[in-house]
Amino acid sequence: MAVCLLGVWADPVRAPDGHDHDHGPGAPVQYFTPPPSAPAAAAASPSAPSVALPAPVVVIALAEVAPVVPITTAPALIALVAPAAVSAGRVSAAVVSPNTALVAERFTANMPGDFPEPPYPRWARQQGLQGDMLVLVEVSAAGAPVSVVVRESSGSAPLDAYALEWVRRNWTWGPGSPRRFLVPFVFQLR
């Protein structure tokens, strides 16, 4: 069950400006901590999408499930492009042709599916582990996560693994076409 607690916090965490898109698997995303030069590159990216595509850095154990949609295909597209670019034609093209990269859609809590809240793990809290991370989820037509990948690490491998495991075990989307989502996770101790 998706839980929406809007307005609980005086300072809701938001994606940093201009860094809410995917540069393709393996690309330096820098979602939470952009380098000084990143804003310019990000601003330019919608009109100049050129990203190399090495293998993803971390893939959670999903070997038993054959990926329905290839992640590392060319030409790469910026994950979240201008609405005009995310046309129905483009998405269906991706489904038709496995050589076309899927566009990462934006993730919202109220989309069809089940996104239960992950508790802060006791071991992470006791060790003071916290951090921001970006997870790329590839979802099958049936709505199951087929591949859950770290795009930007929290800085703690166990915390990264926890978020991936949580999504893989507990999150399901509604049926549709194969999709990709970028989900930012923020582990925050106060």
Added chain:
Amino acid sequence: MTHLSRSFIFAAASLSLSAQEPTPQKLSTVVIKGSAIGGEVTALTPSLQLSGKALEALSASTLGNVLADIPGVASSYFGPNSGRPVIRGLEGDRLKIAQNGTSSLDASSASPDHAVSVDPLTIREVQVLRGPAALLYSSSILGGVVNVIDNRIPVERLPRATTLFGRMGSVDGLLALSVLTEGTAGDFAYHLDGFTKTTEDLSTPLGRIADTASDSRGAGFGLSRVGAFGYVGLSYSGLNSTYGVTEPGIEIGLRQRRWDLAGAVNAPVAALKSVSYKLGVSDYAHSEFDGGVAGSTFANQGWDGRVDFELTKIGSLEGVVGLQSGRFDFSVVGDEAFLPTTRNANDALFGSFVQSLSADSRLRYGFRVESAKVSADAWTHEGLVSNPGAASATFTPASLAIAWVKDLNAQWATTFSLTRTERAPNFQELFADGPHLGTDAYEVGDRTLGKEQGFGLELELTKTRGAVSGSVSIYFNRFSSFIAQQANGYGPNLTSVGGPNYSLGGADQLARYDFVSVPADFFGAETKINYQLHDTATSKLGLEFFGDFVRASNRDTSEALPRISPGRLGAALHGLASGWSWRLDAAYHLAQNRLATDETPTAGYTMVGASLGHDFKLAGTDARFTLRLTNLFDVEARNASSFIKDALPLPGRGLEAGLKLSF
């Protein structure tokens, strides 16, 4: 159920991009918030917690020592092996020590020379709870409640981890090795820990103190089934410890075995966020050996269980209600039989809530109602009263607490708390009649004692963000009845019935102390302020100031209450550079010249210490090296809250080194 606040947010997403110029666009961000100290507040939020590196950096000897650096906390320090925390001048049964939320079921509240049955090497987290949240565990909360968490029952899937932790210390010849392994296999998470620790006689500026060596071993194993439903787990643990208590030839041999069951069910019905339950069953005994011969044996056999219902948020109200129930049989046999065998029962109903009043203020409130019964067996015993018959006493303590939290701005908050507490007298306060070697007194209980009752006021100012952070609090606790030990001449002469002569001039002369109810006032203040001079991920520098102060008086006589650590003032400089974390601290402890009858003063003293920590790779393994220097100037110091302050100074200069390997 973890005792932490958490929440989860999907920030509203909006999409507004133009092809040429992307404008800010929000993704739904999953925010997982943990453990709010001074920040976000829930019904379960402890006011302080220690875990991880912060906990490992502290002394490994006793629970009292672990907490003693915290403003407001002192240790009862009965030598290096036995020390309970004393918070705001309150100790013993007045300061509940819970183990994973249930009772520790040891004998430590009965006498200061009895160790808490939790070795610091097995502690993974310590929480100090105050105000309404403390009512989850005790009805006597003016000092707070200490909850010790050992992680033995996994509550969730655990990343695979194995750690080895070795320590060596010069001041007490410490040699300790502990091992911990955790992980998950299928739907089961497991935990295994064990330690061995030996110490030699304590070194002080006056030389080695005989009869203070110790030898302890402990282990625990836990297994839980974890899943989306919640968890259910079982653990078994044991502790064997032999330790000296500074008395010539006297050694205590302690043994505890404990089974624990715990579980939680997530959202069983719409009205509940979770239901969690815990049950601990314990078999505890310790014998006091005199020259290798068992003189007396203290035994505590019992169980303690609780169920907590965490309520689904209704409007602006969050909370927990629950039930706790415990039974234990306490007996002393042998020379030191100053108590009859008692059966003790305690049942409690409690609730603790947080209600948002507005965007910047909230109310925390809680209650706890108990039914307590202490039944003493008929006792074949010569004392003030010969062969007392069976007796029992029943009490219904009821406690309430309310705290108003107001955010003054984004950085500052203030909390005003009112607390009304009641505590049932314990078996010792009711039924003692005999010589108690630990306190070197002939103790006399009073079967007609009523409940201890107190009322507390506290004002706290906290700053949680910014370069300067910290808190200042002042409190005033007034007990209309406070159960204290009052000097009353000397013990009886029992030679006519073939017993010892405890009276003045007798062969076994022993001062007599009666448990009496007196009106008492405690007031004090605490502060801890950190000024972060420099703060980046790899380089930090901070300056900390801390202090506390407490004054306790019998209101009838205006006389001071005994064994009160009057206060201290300190400063610390701490930093991180090139992968090394370090800390230098100095604290001036005030002299105690406000004394109870027959109490001796303690002089003021300054303690200086330093510590160093470094994370590195050792043959591909994560390693952490720690070094701690204590009492740098080898100052002779006496702890005012110790029963044996005249005989035993605090430890002298010492160096402790630790190495932790994580695989």
